Amino acid sequence: MISDFNMPKMDGLGFLKAVCANPSTKKAAFIILTSHGDRALVQKAAQLGANNVLSKPFTIEKMRASIEAVFGPLG
Template identity: 45%
Template sequence: MFDANTLVLVVDDMTTMRKIVIKSCRSMGLTKFLEAADGKLAMQALLNSEEKVGLIISDWNMPNMTGLEFLKAVRANEKYKNAPFLMLTAESETSQVKDAVMSGVDNYVLKPFTPASLKDKVEAVYKKRVGSAA
């Protein structure tokens, strides 16, 4: 299902969480990653990447630019407006989830999560975005 060459952008202000996400993605067969510690740095990484990012996995609560602000910036960018986007969050408030959905998030994973639950959500997001583009 996954192309091992899909470039994945992992965004979280906690290095340990980025490593956990990357390890989980590697177990799915994904091999190429960019990392960023906040939404502002992530947007710079997207815009400066020579290769197009094929999947974005971002935390919600980060300094400088939140995951929601980053999501809105991604959806406003012509190159990345349809990029598969998965939000990692401890936020379970209905209004916050609604904000993310209205802003174009494909799915979200509540923290803490298991590698299996992350895999299920990544597969669902990937099928939704890549499958609909085929």
């Protein structure tokens, strides 16, 4: 899953917690997009189970690298 951190009703960390709490999605890979590049957010996301955090703005190359860091080379 790829989710933004800033969302109207639930932030990305709340969504990550919900995904990890659901038996059918708890093993899903999770990447958070954020315009907040602070270390505390990255650490909290990792503690909650995020596989990667990608800071905005990003290029398609950075997005690909972030996905490949989780899944391996994309062919």
